[in-house]
Each structure stands twice: as structure tokens, then as C-alpha cells.
Amino acid sequence: MPAAIPHSFYVRRGKRLLDVALALPLLLLTLPLLLGVAGLAAFQNRGRWLFRQVRPGWQGRLFTLYKIQTMTSAHDANGQLLPDAERLPRLGRWLRATSLDELPQLWNIVRGDLSLVGPRPLLPEYLPLYSPVQARRHEVRPGLTGWAQVNGRNAISWEEKFTYDVWYVDNLSFGLDLTILWRTAGRVLRGSGVSTPGQATTTAFQGSPPPAVSS
Numbered sequence: 001m002p003a004a005i006p007h008s009f010y011v012r013r014g015k016r017l018l019d020v021a022l023a024l025p026l027l028l029l030t031l032p033l034l035l036g037v038a039g040l041a042a043f044q045n046r047g048r049w050l051f052r053q054v055r056p057g058w059q060g061r062l063f064t065l066y067k068i069q070t071m072t073s074a075h076d077a078n079g080q081l082l083p084d085a086e087r088l089p090r091l092g093r094w095l096r097a098t099s100l101d102e103l104p105q106l107w108n109i110v111r112g113d114l115s116l117v118g119p120r121p122l123l124p125e126y127l128p129l130y131s132p133v134q135a136r137r138h139e140v141r142p143g144l145t146g147w148a149q150v151n152g153r154n155a156i157s158w159e160e161k162f163t164y165d166v167w168y169v170d171n172l173s174f175g176l177d178l179t180i181l182w183r184t185a186g187r188v189l190r191g192s193g194v195s196t197p198g199q200a201t202t203t204a205f206q207g208s209p210p211p212a213v214s215s
Contacts, residue, residue: 118143
């Protein structure tokens with residue numbers, strides 16, 4: 001697929017129009033479902049149902065990401081949080097497998113923090129760990145889903161994810177976004193790639209290893 005035209009109508013205006021045209025009706029249509037899921041999460045987490053976390057978006061600008069709270073705040077005898085696997089109950093696993101925990105991010109899309117499609121927003125502490133090429137993932141708005149998500153999600157390595165993210169930046173188009181949305185629907189129905197093999201969610205990014213120096 002050819003690289004996106006930097007000043008094409010879709011890149012400049014169309015993508016944002018598509019985001020609002022789809023996200024706003026979806027937010028209204030799924031509001032009863034969102035309220036029901038929020039009630040279940042609140043019951044599980046002693047009243048807490050909304051997860052808020054600061055993430056870097058377009059050009060690294062920080063914003064508050066919203067999700068349904070899937071993990072409990074259980075602590076050990078020393079007051080330390082238990083490992084993720086022990087704080088992710090059956091309801092939380094189900095919410096993640098069905099991606100229902102992502103419903104509040106439709107509001108992030110309406111606000112302009114997110115796009116429907118783009119590299120997933122990660123943690124601010126990863127920003128200084130990116131290589132110059134990997135940092136290009138911030139040249140577009142982050143997305144609710146993305147090229148990396150439909151090609152493995154959390155079941156692939158960080159390097160593979162970033163390669164997919166940068167490829168998306170270079171090939172952004174209306175047709176590609178529609179393809180990703182269609183493939184996302186299939187992956188959500190299958191619940192595949194939710195976690196890294198052997199992990200409750202995914203491992204933290206530690207930075208890419210330096211390139212090997214040939215002798």
C-alpha cells in the first residue's frame with residue numbers, strides 16, 4: 001500500500017470527521033451497556049468503576065485515558081499491590097477479552113484525544129525509551145484500535161508492535177482504517193491476543209536492545 005499523502009483530505013479532515021461520525025452514535029447506543037458494565041465493575045471494586053490514566057497522544061501531548069476498572073486494588077500483608085494476575089478477577093478478564101472495558105474511550109474519541117484507528121496510547125514513562133523510529137508512532141493520534149492490534153495485539157513483541165505502528169503512520173488511508181476496523185471486530189468476537197503468553201496482561205517495555213555491532 002502506498003504511503004499516505006501528507007496533505008490529503010482524509011489525513012487533514014476526513015479521519016476526524018469519521019471518528020466523530022462513528023464514535024458519537026456508538027457512545028449513545030452503547031450507553032445502557034456501559035452503565036451495566038460500570039455497575040458490575042463498581043460491585044467488584046467497592047464502588048470504583050472508572051479507570052483513569054495519563055497517556056501520551058499526538059506529538060506526545062498528555063491526556064487522560066478512560067477505561068472500565070478491571071483490576072481490583074488488593075494488597076498483601078505489607079500494603080503492596082498484589083501481582084496483576086492476582087488482581088484480575090473473572091469479571092475483569094471477561095471485560096478485557098470482549099473489549100467492553102474500552103467503551104469509555106469513545107468519549108476520548110469524541111473529545112479528540114483518540115482516533116478510532118491509530119497506535120495504541122502507552123505509558124508516559126516509555127517516551128524516553130523509544131528509538132527515533134519508534135517515536136514516529138506519535139505523528140498521528142493514538143487509536144482505540146490499530147494495525148498492531150489486528151496483527152497480534154499483546155501476543156506479539158514490543159518491537160513488532162512498534163514496527164506495525166510506524167508502518168501505519170506511513171500508510172495511513174481511509175481504506176486502511178476501514179480494513180483495521182473490520183478486522184478489529186473479528187478479533188474482538190474471538191477474544192484473541194488479549195494478553196502476552198504467560199502474563200495476565202503484557203510485560204512492561206524496557207527499551208529496545210542496541211543494534212548488534214559487526215566485527
